[in-house]
Amino acid sequence: MKSIFNRALCILLCVAMIFTVTACSGNSATPQAGDQDGKFKAGTYTASAKGMGGDVAVEVVLTADKIESVKVTSHKETPGIGDLPIEQLPEKIVEIQGLGVDTVAGATITSNAILAAVTDCLKQAGADTDALKAIKGDAAQKAEDVSLDADVVVVGAGGAGLAAAVTAHQAGSSVIVLEKMPKVGGNTILSGGALNAVDEGSETAIANKDSVEKHYTQTIEGGDKQGDPELVRTLVTNAWDGVEWLKGLGMEFKPGVFTVLGGMWPRAHKPVDPVGTGFFNTYMKYIDANDNIKVMLNTKATELVVKDGKVSGVIAKGETGNKVTLNAKKGVVLATGGFAGNVEMRQKYNTKWPKLDDSIKSTNHSGATGDGILLAETVNAELVQMENIQLLPMGDPKTGSLSGNIEQGVENRIFVNDEGDRFVDEGARRDVMTAALFEQPNNHMWIVLDSHDYPTGDEKNNFNESVNELIAEGRAFKGETLEELAAKIGVNPEKLSAAVEDFNKHVDGKEKDSFGRTLYKDKIDKGPFYAAPRVPTVHHTMGGVKINKDAQVLDKNAKVIPRLYAAGEVTGGIHGTNRLGGNALTDILVFGRIAGAAAAQAK
Structure with a gap:
């Protein structure tokens, strides 16, 4: 009897346990x-x-x-x-x-x-x-057509457009900004935030042996002397004033300077806010706090209005397909960016690269389709150097974006190909590095660096990512030794060790690098070691609308198109064949401010 009772009790307990486990699993x-x-x-x-x-x-x-x-x-x-x-x-x-x-x-x-x-x-x-x-919701009803007036109309709410808008407003003008995308930011908000500017006479510039003249020379020579000297001079001489203007609006920068990829010299300033958000936090804070300056999102400019030989406004398509007419009492500023996201346009103008079809991805946002360039052509604007298209060797293999780039600066990292060999001066011009990458197996490389840049692994890169996060996502790799790292990324360990050893012996300056590299800081000798994959990606289109030093758009007869201004990547002729890293944000800041001030004074 006792045995039967014990057996029955055991069965009841087992059943109870099954129900308990089942209930817990469902709740989990x-x-x-x-x-x-x-x-x-x-x-x-x-x-x-x-x-x-x-x-x-x-x-x-x-x-x-x-x-x-x-x-x-x-x-x-x-x-x-x-x-x-x-x-x-x-x-x-x-x-x-x-x-x-x-x-x-x-x-x-x-x-x-x-x-x-x-x-x-x-x-x-x-x-x-x-x-x-299949449930889409009710379609938005088409809004009524609308006509609005402002002193200055700005087309594009990226870095150049909002710099122009804020400057024009500070000059006493009412401003309306049109943006076809559902948010402000353009390519600027995707950037690493590096902005080249020389505070001539500062301790930093003196210590780095830098000067405005050096910035000018490197910009001219970095573009194979195709950049317009007057525009380049305007760029470099107004750069630091632009930084101080941003600071006056409340934008904060980290102390010191660094060398951004392809920047040629340590003169890049880094905002405190991640990526390019600091610029827009600053601009939108100003816009939100002031009257007579507004941004219209999801509103695409479709036509420039010309009356009596002067650009007098913009016709646009609103979010619901309605017609939006903007009448500019003083001037119109084009700040619509470049065409790196327009495969048809970049193939049309490409004369340098093996191919620029859709197999080569882009760092740009989806709105970088050359709209402003096409608009400018309708009013006889001159286009210059459209064939000058910049690629970077720094694209994410899946998306083409710059995210996942583990470098903190040029001086402390090397590039190796899939065999583990260095193949280029890693401090060279962007076009030189990218051309060399196209010659490597699979057009693929690895950035390699050590714990000098990531003492804990939680430090953020220029795109607000830590190397620990990237490792967890499988986008970067870590090895306590170079041999372990080589195994994880699939390169020859002896070749990787030899590449690092070759780099290290040049840091002391005792031997010249066979690739001509001159930018160094620390040796790669402090484990753990890190690597991340990179491929070529379309980054910047240096060609575009021709302007003068006052940001006025010129026609095909080299004459000013009255009351039409342009700034940023929509313009051409500043950077020549190759743009120095860190000069894009300088460009949009300097010429955005010039365009805004000039448009506010137009008659």
């Missing part, structure tokens, strides 16, 4: 979930998907028949880029009760990550996700 997979008696199995669900900077995690709360809430609970997306989809997409999914939500232009990867994670949650809840993807 779908917390608070209940039975499915409607469209969803009610409960709270979580999932994540790969974004630009890592995993994007979401939480979705469902009732039996409703998507109650969607939240992005964690992410590592770039500030100023991923913010918009993180803010808008969850709200839109709840609003339409479906997944047929458009991605946010310029932030497609982040948008797709959010949609993928939410879809995962809904699948967990037993939903018909195909049916939910």
